[in-house]
Amino acid sequence: MKSLQIETASLSYPVFIGGGIRKNADELLSSLDLPMTKLLLITDEEVDKRYGEELLNLLESKWPVKKVAVPSGEQAKSIDMFMKLQTEAIEFHLDRSSCILALGGGVVGDLAGFVASTFMRGIDYVQFPTTLLAHDSAVGGKVAINHPLGKNLIGAFHQPKAVVYDTECLGTLPEKEMRSGLAEVIKHAFIHDEAFLHELLKIKSIDAITNEQLNDMVYKGISIKSAIVSQDEREAGIRAYLNFGHTLGHAVEAEYGYGKITHGDAVALGMQFALFVSEKVLNCPLDRRQITSWLKQLGYPGEVKLDTSTEALISRMLNDKKTRGGIIQFVLLDRIGSVRLHSFTAKEIERWLNMWRLEGGE
Amino acid sequence: MKSLQIETASLSYPVFIGGGIRKNADELLSSLDLPMTKLLLITDEEVDKRYGEELLNLLESKWPVKKVAVPSGEQAKSIDMFMKLQTEAIEFHLDRSSCILALGGGVVGDLAGFVASTFMRGIDYVQFPTTLLAHDSAVGGKVAINHPLGKNLIGAFHQPKAVVYDTECLGTLPEKEMRSGLAEVIKHAFIHDEAFLHELLKIKSIDAITNEQLNDMVYKGISIKSAIVSQDEREAGIRAYLNFGHTLGHAVEAEYGYGKITHGDAVALGMQFALFVSEKVLNCPLDRRQITSWLKQLGYPGEVKLDTSTEALISRMLNDKKTRGGIIQFVLLDRIGSVRLHSFTAKEIERWLNMWRLEGGE
Numbered sequence: 001m002k003s004l005q006i007e008t009a010s011l012s013y014p015v016f017i018g019g020g021i022r023k024n025a026d027e028l029l030s031s032l033d034l035p036m037t038k039l040l041l042i043t044d045e046e047v048d049k050r051y052g053e054e055l056l057n058l059l060e061s062k063w064p065v066k067k068v069a070v071p072s073g074e075q076a077k078s079i080d081m082f083m084k085l086q087t088e089a090i091e092f093h094l095d096r097s098s099c100i101l102a103l104g105g106g107v108v109g110d111l112a113g114f115v116a117s118t119f120m121r122g123i124d125y126v127q128f129p130t131t132l133l134a135h136d137s138a139v140g141g142k143v144a145i146n147h148p149l150g151k152n153l154i155g156a157f158h159q160p161k162a163v164v165y166d167t168e169c170l171g172t173l174p175e176k177e178m179r180s181g182l183a184e185v186i187k188h189a190f191i192h193d194e195a196f197l198h199e200l201l202k203i204k205s206i207d208a209i210t211n212e213q214l215n216d217m218v219y220k221g222i223s224i225k226s227a228i229v230s231q232d233e234r235e236a237g238i239r240a241y242l243n244f245g246h247t248l249g250h251a252v253e254a255e256y257g258y259g260k261i262t263h264g265d266a267v268a269l270g271m272q273f274a275l276f277v278s279e280k281v282l283n284c285p286l287d288r289r290q291i292t293s294w295l296k297q298l299g300y301p302g303e304v305k306l307d308t309s310t311e312a313l314i315s316r317m318l319n320d321k322k323t324r325g326g327i328i329q330f331v332l333l334d335r336i337g338s339v340r341l342h343s344f345t346a347k348e349i350e351r352w353l354n355m356w357r358l359e360g361g362e
Numbered sequence: 363m364k365s366l367q368i369e370t371a372s373l374s375y376p377v378f379i380g381g382g383i384r385k386n387a388d389e390l391l392s393s394l395d396l397p398m399t400k401l402l403l404i405t406d407e408e409v410d411k412r413y414g415e416e417l418l419n420l421l422e423s424k425w426p427v428k429k430v431a432v433p434s435g436e437q438a439k440s441i442d443m444f445m446k447l448q449t450e451a452i453e454f455h456l457d458r459s460s461c462i463l464a465l466g467g468g469v470v471g472d473l474a475g476f477v478a479s480t481f482m483r484g485i486d487y488v489q490f491p492t493t494l495l496a497h498d499s500a501v502g503g504k505v506a507i508n509h510p511l512g513k514n515l516i517g518a519f520h521q522p523k524a525v526v527y528d529t530e531c532l533g534t535l536p537e538k539e540m541r542s543g544l545a546e547v548i549k550h551a552f553i554h555d556e557a558f559l560h561e562l563l564k565i566k567s568i569d570a571i572t573n574e575q576l577n578d579m580v581y582k583g584i585s586i587k588s589a590i591v592s593q594d595e596r597e598a599g600i601r602a603y604l605n606f607g608h609t610l611g612h613a614v615e616a617e618y619g620y621g622k623i624t625h626g627d628a629v630a631l632g633m634q635f636a637l638f639v640s641e642k643v644l645n646c647p648l649d650r651r652q653i654t655s656w657l658k659q660l661g662y663p664g665e666v667k668l669d670t671s672t673e674a675l676i677s678r679m680l681n682d683k684k685t686r687g688g689i690i691q692f693v694l695l696d697r698i699g700s701v702r703l704h705s706f707t708a709k710e711i712e713r714w715l716n717m718w719r720l721e722g723g724e
Binding site: 037079083090095096097117120122144149150153156321323 | 453483684
C-alpha cells in the first residue's frame with residue numbers, strides 16, 4: 001500500500017492506494033482518529049452488488065453502520081436523492097460526530113460528499129473510490145449535485161477526511177469506464193508531467209493495462225492533482241489548469257445529453273481541440289496527429305458529431321460556471337507541462353471550433 | 363452610522379448599523395469592492411411591500427438586479443423554495459462573481475445564505491436584516507433550511523461579505539416580533555455583560571423601547587455574539603455559550619409546533635429553566651423571581667403549557683443537533699456573564715424539568 005498526504009489550506013488528509021486494501025478498511029478508518037459515533041455508508045446499486053455487503057460486514061464489527069444504495073448513474077445526483085439521503089441520515093440518528101462513507105465512482109462521491117457537507121452544516125466523510133475516473137474527483141473537495149438546468153450547479157467545497165483507494169476494484173471496470181477515467185490521467189500528464197505522458201503513450205489498448213500501471217496512474221494522477229489543488233483550494237488561480245480539455249468537453253457532454261458520451265470521451269475531444277488552439281495561438285510544438293491517432297487507437301472519438309452545431313456548443317460554453325461576462329477562458333499548452341490561460345470572445349472560439357471541425361478534428 | 367468589523371478564522375466583514383442607512387445601500391455595497399457582476403435580491407412578501415421596490419430601484423442604477431420574494435414565515439425555509447431560488451439564480455445567469463442580497467429577517471437570511479453557499483459551490487452574499495431577532499442570525503455565518511423532520515438540519519457555514527443593518531426597519535415591527543428578538547438580546551447580556559443586563563432590566567414594556575435603545579441593543583448584541591463567534595467559528599467550544607436557553611427553547615418550539623410560539627418566547631422559557639438549574643447545580647446567586655416577573659411583564663411566558671409532556675420535551679432534546687450519545691449539554695451560569703457547560707443524562711434533566719414545572723416555572 002502506498003499513501004499520499006493531501007495538503008489544503010483548510011486541512012490535510014491521507015489517500016491510501018493499493019490492491020485489496022478495502023479488506024483493511026476497519027483498521028484504516030480506526031487509524032484516522034475520528035469520533036465516528038455512527039457511519040452512513042452510501043453506495044450505488046451496481047457497486048453494492050460487488051462490494052457493499054463485504055464492506056458493511058467489516059465495519060459493523062466496530063461501528064453502528066447503515067448502508068444505503070442509490071440507483072447507478074448520473075441521475076442519482078438529484079435534489080430528490082439528496083433529500084432521501086438526508087432523511088436516512090436523520091432517521092438513523094447521525095449526529096455531528098458521525099461520518100459518511102462514499103463507496104463508488106464520482107457520482108456517489110459527489111452526492112454523498114454534498115450530503116456530508118450540508119448535514120447539520122457539515123460532518124466528516126471518507127471516500128472509497130471504485131473507478132479510475134474517481135481518482136480525479138476524490139481529490140479537491142468539490143462535491144455537488146445537478147440542477148435540471150446544469151451539471152454540478154449546486155454544491156460545496158468539503159474535503160474528505162481520507163480516501164481509501166482499492167485499485168483491485170478498477171480491474172473489474174468495463175472498458176468504456178476505464179477509458180473514461182484514463183482521459184483524466186492523460187490530462188494530468190499533459191498539464192504537469194512530460195515523462196508520465198510518454199509512459200502513457202506506450203499503452204496500445206485499454207485492456208492491456210496492467211495492475212501495476214493502474215496503481216501508478218492513480219498515484220501519479222492524484223499527486224499531480226493534489227499538488228495543484230493544495231496551492232489553490234477554492235479555484236482562484238492555477239486550479240483552473242485542471243480544466244484543460246473541459247471547456248469544450250463539458251459543452252459536448254451537455255449538448256449530446258448526459259449519458260450519451262462518457263465524461264472521458266468528451267474530455268478527450270476537448271483536449272484535442274485545446275491542442276489545436278494551442279498550436280494556432282501559442283505555436284505549441286506537439287505532434288497533434290500522433291496524439292489524435294493514439295487517442296483513436298484507444299477508442300476515444302476524434303471529432304464532434306456532425307449533427308452537433310458549433311453555435312450550440314458555444315452557447316453551452318457561455319453558460320459554464322467558469323465563464324464570466326461573456327468571456328470564455330481556455331486552458332492551453334505552450335508545451336507539455338506548461339500551461340497558459342487564454343481568454344477568448346465567443347466569436348473567436350467559434351472561428352477556431354469551425355476551423356478545427358473542418359480539418360476533421362485533426 | 364456605526365460600524366463593527368467581524369473577525370472570523372476564514373474572513374473579516376463589516377456590519378453597518380444605523381437608522382435609514384438602507385437609503386445608502388448602493389454606496390455601502392460599492393465600498394465593499396466585490397465583483398458583483400449581477401445581484402439577486404431575495405426578500406419575503408411582507409418585507410417586499412415595505413422596502414423591496416425602494417431597494418431594487420436604488421440598486422438597479424448600478425447593477426443588473428433581479429428581485430425574488432418568497433412567502434413570509436418559517437415554511438419558506440424548505441427544499442422546494444431552495445430549488446426555486448437556485449433556478450432563479452441560474453435563469454438570471456448569476457455567475458461565480460455575482461452576489462446574493464438577503465433583505466428580511468432570520469428566515470430570509472438563512473434561506474438566501476444557504477442558496478449563496480451552494481450556488482456554484484458558493485458565491486458572495488450580503489445581509490440586510492429587518493428584524494431585531496436577525497441581529498443574532500446576521501452574525502456567525504450559520505445558514506440553513508429545514509428538513510420535515512427538524513429545523514436547520516440542512517445547512518452550511520457561510521459568512522456574509524457585509525451586513526447592512528437599518529434599525530429604522532425595526533420601528534415598524536409588531537410587538538410580538540420585537541419581543542422575540544429582544545429575547546436574544548437578553549441572552550447575550552446574560553452570558554457576557556452584566557451592566558448591559560441591568561440596562562435591559564429597566565425596560566418596562568416592549569412598546570416603550572426607544573430608537574436609541576434599539577441601536578444600542580443591536581450594536582451590543584452583535585458585539586457580544588461576534589466576540590464569541592470570532593473565537594470559535596465552527597462551534598467547537600465556547601460558541602456553545604450562545605446556546606443559553608436554547609436546549610429547552612428548541613424543544614418547546616418543536617413540541618408546540620413551529621409558528622405556535624415565537625423563537626424568543628421559547629428561548630425566554632429556556633433561559634428561565636437554565637437559571638433554575640444554574641441555581642440548583644451551581645448555586646448561581648441570581649434573583650430568579652425578579653427576572654421571571656420582569657420577563658412576564660414584558661409579555662414572555664413564565665411556564666411551559668400544561669398539556670406538553672416532560673417526556674416529549676426530553677425526547678426532542680435527545681434529537682437536538684448538539685446532543686451526542688444521549689448526553690444533553692446545558693449552558694448554565696454561575697453568575698451573570700460567567701458561563702459553565704454542564705452535561706446531563708436524560709434522566710437528570712427530566713428530574714430538573716419536572717421540579718421546575720411543579721414550582722410553576724419559578
